[in-house]
Amino acid sequence: MNHPQMMVSNKLINEFKTCNQLKYSGKLNIKSVNGQKWIFYYHAGKMIWATGGTHPFRRLRRQFAQYCPSIDIDKIHLHPQELSLDYWDYCLLVSLYNQEKIKPEQMTAVIENTTAELLFDLTQQANFYSISCDRNQELFLEAPVSISDADMSLKLMQESWEDWLASGLKNISPNLAPKLRKPEELQKHVSSAVYNNFVTLINGKYTLWDLAVKMKQSVLSVSHSLLPYISKGIIELVKVFDLPLRIIEVNKNSFIKKNTNPNSLLVACVNNNLSLSQTLEDILIPNGFRFINIQDTIHALSILIEHRPNLIFLNLVLPVSSSYEICAQLRRISLFSNTPIIILRDSDSPLERIRAKVAGSTDLLAKPISSDKVMGIVRKHTQAFSESVISH
Template sequence: MDKTMMSFAETSSFSQLIQEFNNCIQLQYNGELKIKNVNGKVYTFYYRLGRIVWATGGEHPFRRWHRQMEQYCPQIDIAQMRSQFMDLSIDYWEYYILETLYSQQKINRETVNSVTENTINELLFDLIQEAKYGEIHYERQQQIILDSPMSFTNVQMALQEMQQLWQAWSAAGLAKFSPNLAPVVCQPEELQQQVNPQIYQMFTSVMTGKDTLRDLAIKLKQNVLPVTRSLLPFILKGVIELIEVPDLPMLQLVHSKNNSSSAPKSPLVACIDDSPQVCQMLEQILVKNGFRCLIIQDSIQALPNLIQNKPEIIFLDLMMPVINGYEMCTQIRRISAFTNTPIIILTSHDGLLDRIRTRVIGATEFMSKPITVDKIMAVIRKYVHSATQ
């Protein structure tokens, strides 16, 4: 069955969700179990003989993968991974990376098991929280996808552990707070009066709204429950706020260590687009052709990021929330450093008036979606003099 045509089954309550997992165990199921919430977020569990061998999707897949690598594979230099090593066109790209690292003897079976178990546990916990507060839908697609699984998870044990963690999370007064939210100090003066100087310095340095509660727990080498529980009094008083943050773009992970390199830097290309799919596609094209890429999905953060990184060319989506492409292009052109920087408008609206308007606000060119390798590379070679021919 074509995945684009698959429809999700009837709404499932929490108890029905647990029953669905149990049914897969009893049936010794082989294939995918896809679970979807009302907002379209999809969790995918891969089964062999009734046991989960991998899971993906949900909230922040790149952040989650980065946490696993940081915690269980600190010896792996993410910056050294080649672009072909990360095939984002497959849903289970994280599993493919693990499989490759294992085949190259860079990690052992114990590491694979730890990453797999932790990944599945995070997704199960998030799914339990989804089921408690909203409708979810599920469906199965029976086909063997991961034919030689590296790890098998005891589903009943994993479910039991995550339900116990959920009960502890709820008992601590955290039921409505997702561990995927990021803490930020919003009343520093009030915080300074409530804690000693050492704690105040630590709070203000790590709680900047960039790291989620799970990210923060890894950095502090603690479990997420006690970390979040310790912040609850400050959250309830409004001193600390939990905010939603976007996922990390893949290239930011790959190139995060390159800034310290003494080697000549390849041209930097910026992409401002709220669509993760467009960002990932452009990222793949650029990396495979030897370029660095600055991905910006939040339009509010676009100008500070551009000023800090000074890209040589900017791809800008026309239709974005909060600040659209017209307004963003106008703001960019007001900055003297970007007076002559090529700005390429990306849009699915290819009308004459749109083209005229983009020229008036200072855009260099207009590119219709969907983007392709040929389109992207042609415009880069046209405007970036150091581009490879």
């Protein structure tokens, strides 16, 4: 007969396997009755990002310390609007990748190890609290690098949890920080060198996850080595706060990425593909344009009307609305009757061009995009407006 804990784990595994089998693209939201939340992002059945859980900032700091040591994460500042996104950490990662500050293999390592940590954290929580799952396809992310199959991630998750249980660590959370409670007792059991290391590291400031990175060991080996001292009360496990990045206060319109030219044209992108949005931003802003990315498809029209962009990219493949439908809606508004509207598609086939033309689009741009392709089409369709601005 299955124990309740095992049944919960099976429920999770089945949900993950379903996403893989369906080649699902979108979010998998998971909640526990104690208030914990996790989000797993899928694209075509692959698990390409995970966020939520405990200490998201500490987790990101660990990943950068391990796999991107050249990045000083304390020099990275975030806007409140960026943090309002569930996937702010993925935005940061994609931005650094597009700026060529991290390599493909570094990004892959951060994605896969972040996902592994979240899967482990979720598995442990699911053995103590009931959970609920739901899928949401309003937004999906797309990884610009190769990601391991989701089945492999699940296999590693199960193996890690089994090893954790076999080591007697079921009730030990790696999100807790070990703190030396009886130093005099510890001195009786270890050498002076080991004792000094304990005093330096076992101070209640670093979680077991953090210590594993600092000691360049697995979290399993570090936790297992401390278990005898925890059992004897020499070391206690305490909760710690997260270590957030610095927040920069900005005005309410800060989601429009600006440059120093007050006459620069505004390009908008209505889009539910995060990596593509970031790529467009990294191309357009250095070339003298302002850029606004709109992921709120429900309010896209009102946002576009408010900001009146000089050119609009559309990249939507949704059950409710598509780029073609949004384009047709825009053309019915006099404000956008002459605005260049570019539809982004996976192919530049005659059929796609016919559909785009019928919807009222100005042009079609096939993916993958590049700086030359984007700037070529933007300059082609904004040249007349730029000349009128210069003449005035």
